[in-house]
Amino acid sequence: MSTKKTTVMDGLFAVHCGTPMVGTIMFSGAEFYCVKCGTSQGMFGTMDTQATPELQRELEENEKKFREVAADLIPAGAQFDKCGTCQGKKEDHRLHASHEDLEKSDKAYQKLYGGIL
Numbered sequence: 001m002s003t004k005k006t007t008v009m010d011g012l013f014a015v016h017c018g019t020p021m022v023g024t025i026m027f028s029g030a031e032f033y034c035v036k037c038g039t040s041q042g043m044f045g046t047m048d049t050q051a052t053p054e055l056q057r058e059l060e061e062n063e064k065k066f067r068e069v070a071a072d073l074i075p076a077g078a079q080f081d082k083c084g085t086c087q088g089k090k091e092d093h094r095l096h097a098s099h100e101d102l103e104k105s106d107k108a109y110q111k112l113y114g115g116i117l
């Protein structure tokens with residue numbers, strides 16, 4: 001009896017439309033984001049696939065692309081370590097963020113909703 005060993009890594013990847021999803025806290029209630037079609041889903045909305053080095057590489061690429069856009073996001077309820085007002089007042093960063101920053105955040109969210117590939 002021989003079992004063919006393919007290169008499979010430990011763990012599972014959340015995959016959507018063939019694309020490994022990026023884990024993120026930028027969408028409330030949805031921990032995963034698909035860079036290809038722009039959908040975001042929670043733990044239970046994803047399809048799990050056995051991790052492979054190919055998927056791992058693809059995921060790293062996707063994470064890089066996501067981070068470029070996500071840098072501008074200001075999610076509801078978030079407090080930023082780098083922001084003195086967040087740290088001092090313990091309030092939602094959106095409540096004291098500048099108009100420009102909120103606009104940048106909205107644009108970044110809109111971009112993400114369409115997918116970024």
Ligand SMILES: [Zn+2]
Nearest residue numbers: 016017034037
């Ligand atoms: Zn997708």
Ligand SMILES: [Zn+2]
Nearest residue numbers: 083085086093
């Ligand atoms: Zn703040």
